[in-house]
Structures are given as structure tokens and as C-alpha cells.
Amino acid sequence: MTSTEQQPFLSIKDLKVHFSTEDGIVKAVDGLSFDLVRGKTLGIVGESGSGKSVTNLTILGLHNPDSTKVEGSITLDGQELNGAPEKTLEKLRGNKMSMIFQDALTSLSPYHTIGKQIGETYRKHTGCSKQQARARAIEMLTRVGIPQPEVRVDDYPHQFSGGMRQRAMIAMALVCDPELLIADEPTTALDVTVQAQIMDLLKDLQREFGTAIIFITHDLGVIADIADDVLVMYGGRCVERGTKKEVLSNPQHPYTWGLLGSMPSLDHPVDVPLNPIPGAPPSLLNPPSGCRFHPRCAFTEKVEGGLCSSERPLLEIVDGRGSACHLTDEQRRDFFTDLAGSAAN
Incomplete structure (x- = not known):
């Protein structure tokens, strides 16, 4: 696409954010890449500790440079932010880019x-x-x-x-008409009615100003309402990316299947139990080798050669769509069809 409107306004390339602690190096974000164009909303979803908030605080330069190592590229409207002087970031924060915090x-x-x-x-x-x-x-x-x-x-x-x-x-974040707005779970503590009002407000303001929005949440229901595109994070990495329709109706990664399976739906009978993902998110001090989701994945044994525990799956994005999983396309279709059928029954 050659039109100016479709060129990435924000571009993240191979971002790594590692913290030095007394216990060792925390790999909070470990090789993340994505683009965002003006006037669109990217929903970033994942459990607590997946790297969502760290990613976006790093975009704003809100990290401690004494204990944080940031590698990769963060460009906003063609301007490199990683390594930029604090005075430069101060001029951009609250002006060209802004953030709505959770609490x-x-x-x-x-x-x-x-x-x-x-x-x-x-x-x-x-x-x-x-x-x-x-x-x-x-x-x-x-x-x-x-x-x-x-x-x-x-x-x-x-x-x-x-x-x-x-x-x-929101008024404070938008007072200078920023071109990039980062919303870090801004509706989590609100009741459903107020949550819907806040989301409608963000959509109205986006239409008015053409703002690019990153919306961070753990709730796929919220993503379904506000996002154009979805990025699923796990263990500091992107495991799936696509349009909202693609990710929610035809998810490609077992972690995304697990998130959808643990979310109540009006389409399912009330007596159908939810299927929470077993186990806990990985320690980013000592993350699992290979695919970081493999200790909790029910499909690891379906992959030959033990690849899930030994080799990191590549995330290949084609036309904005991709997932990082060793399952074949045929296996993913079959397994997700079976899961969807079981949930419906």
C-alpha cells in the first residue's frame, strides 16, 4: 500500500526489554514486532506477566534506564524513540503520544x-x-x-x-490531541455499563481525531468490541496476530484457544463449564526453552521430535496474519474444529 494513511505510524521491530534484578535477568519482552497505522486500534491481549504493559511503557520511555536494557527499534512517525534523549521523549509524551492508565x-x-x-x-x-x-x-x-x-x-x-x-x-490523555493513545486496561475496575460508555467514548474520539490506539487487556470480550487488529502475547512474545475477525473466529494458536475457552459466551448453554488454561504463566527469569507455552499446552505430544520444548517456533506474518506454533495448518484446523464442537455440545 502506497497511501500515506496506510503507512505504519508506529513501528516496533524486534523489541527486547530485559530487567536486571537480584535474582537475575527478567526477559519481560523478548523479540516483539508489530506495526500500527493511523486511525486504527490494535488490541494486545494476554495474561498478567505476558509483557503487554512493559511494551507500552517502553514505547513511552517510562522505564528505568539504570536497570533496563532495551534493544530493537521503536519508531513513531519515522522518529526513532529507543535511545532518544529524555528531553525528546518529554516533548512527545502527553503531546504526540499519551497513555490512559488502569487505575x-x-x-x-x-x-x-x-x-x-x-x-x-x-x-x-x-x-x-x-x-x-x-x-x-x-x-x-x-x-x-x-x-x-x-x-x-x-x-x-x-x-x-x-x-x-x-x-x-481520558480527558487528560487527549488534552493535546495525541496521535498515539495507549490505553492500559482502562475499563477493568468499572461495571459493564460504564465500561461500554468508556469504549464508545474512545471510538468516538478516534473517529474525530484519527488517533492510533493500542488497547491493552486480558479480556477478549473487550477486544471484540473495540479492536481492528489483535496481537496475542505470551511470555514476552507474540504468539498470534491478525484482524479481530480472524483471531476470534479462526484462532491459530493453542494459547488463543485457551483464552477463548476460558471466556463465558452467550452462545453456549449455561451449564457448560469453562475450560481454564492449566498451570501458570512462565517465569521470565528462567523461561521454558522452545515454545514458552509448551508446559501448559495440551497439543505438545502431537508434534513430532519434541520441537515444542526444544525449538522456538517462528512467527511468520503474511498480510498481517500469523501464529508461532509447531502444529501444521491441517492439525490446527482439526484440533480447533474439535474444540469448538466440544464447547458447543
Whole structure:
């Protein structure tokens, strides 16, 4: 594709993020690559400890350089971010790229009003006056659906409900009209109704501004609602990538099968038990050899030669679609068909 709109706005190439600890090196992200174009939403899904949040904090440069080794390339609109000076990253953070954190209550300062916290970011990047920053804060609170914004702008975070605090966080993240928005499980602590409102708000704002969004979650139901494309992470690596429809209706990796099997569905009878993935995510201090999912995978014995435990499966992406698994295409079709049939029955 040659149009400017379809060129990657964010490009991650072979990203590795390793932490030095007293116990050894934690390989939090270990060879991750993906692209994101403007106006699209990439959903990154996986269990806790899979490397989702670390990836996105690293994009923003929010890691400790004294204890973190970052390798690979992170380019935003053609500008390399890995190794960029802190002053460069400060100019980009909150301006060209921004983040909505999971817990708004702990992310907002209890000592300052909502309006001051929103306006502070705007003042830093525009150099405007306090009056202009306050007016901008009221405008953003209006945009995210806060009632009586000219009054609530002077409230403190504890005076807001959970849903309103999250809306205030979104207003803060969008106050400078960023071109990249990273949302780190922003609806996890909210009830279903408020969760749907927040997701509708993000979609409306994306249509208005053409923002590229990375949406981090462990919930495939949320992914089904908001994402255009999906990246499934496990043990610091991408194990599957594709469009939302491809990944949810025709998943290729046993880990994705496990995530879908452990999620309740309105299409299944209420008495059908869920099938949680056995075991626990791997230690990234001493990750398993070969495929990192193999200790928990029910299909390892189907692969000849013990490849699952000895050789890392390659992730070959063709037209945005691929998975890292030693199963053959025929085996994947057969096994997933059987699993889907068992769930339906």
C-alpha cells in the first residue's frame, strides 16, 4: 500500500526489554514486532506477566534506564524513540503520544483539582496561561461527557465516581490531541455499563481525531468490541496476530484457544463449564526453552521430535496474519474444529 494513511505510524521491530534484578535477568519482552497505522486500534491481549504493559511503557520511555536494557527499534512517525534523549521523549509524551492508565484513582493526584491536572499537561506543551488551561480543561471535560464541567473542573479526584475519574484520565490523555493513545486496561475496575460508555467514548474520539490506539487487556470480550487488529502475547512474545475477525473466529494458536475457552459466551448453554488454561504463566527469569507455552499446552505430544520444548517456533506474518506454533495448518484446523464442537455440545 502506497497511501500515506496506510503507512505504519508506529513501528516496533524486534523489541527486547530485559530487567536486571537480584535474582537475575527478567526477559519481560523478548523479540516483539508489530506495526500500527493511523486511525486504527490494535488490541494486545494476554495474561498478567505476558509483557503487554512493559511494551507500552517502553514505547513511552517510562522505564528505568539504570536497570533496563532495551534493544530493537521503536519508531513513531519515522522518529526513532529507543535511545532518544529524555528531553525528546518529554516533548512527545502527553503531546504526540499519551497513555490512559488502569487505575485512575492511584494515577491522579489527590492534592490537586481535576482541572489543574488536565490543564498542567496543556500548559507544559503549549505555554498557555492558567486561564487558557482552565478553559481547555472545561472543554475536555465536556468532550468526555462530564456533567456540569465548569463546576466539576474544581473538584478533587475523590469527588468523582470511578467512571468519571476514568473519563477525566481520558480527558487528560487527549488534552493535546495525541496521535498515539495507549490505553492500559482502562475499563477493568468499572461495571459493564460504564465500561461500554468508556469504549464508545474512545471510538468516538478516534473517529474525530484519527488517533492510533493500542488497547491493552486480558479480556477478549473487550477486544471484540473495540479492536481492528489483535496481537496475542505470551511470555514476552507474540504468539498470534491478525484482524479481530480472524483471531476470534479462526484462532491459530493453542494459547488463543485457551483464552477463548476460558471466556463465558452467550452462545453456549449455561451449564457448560469453562475450560481454564492449566498451570501458570512462565517465569521470565528462567523461561521454558522452545515454545514458552509448551508446559501448559495440551497439543505438545502431537508434534513430532519434541520441537515444542526444544525449538522456538517462528512467527511468520503474511498480510498481517500469523501464529508461532509447531502444529501444521491441517492439525490446527482439526484440533480447533474439535474444540469448538466440544464447547458447543
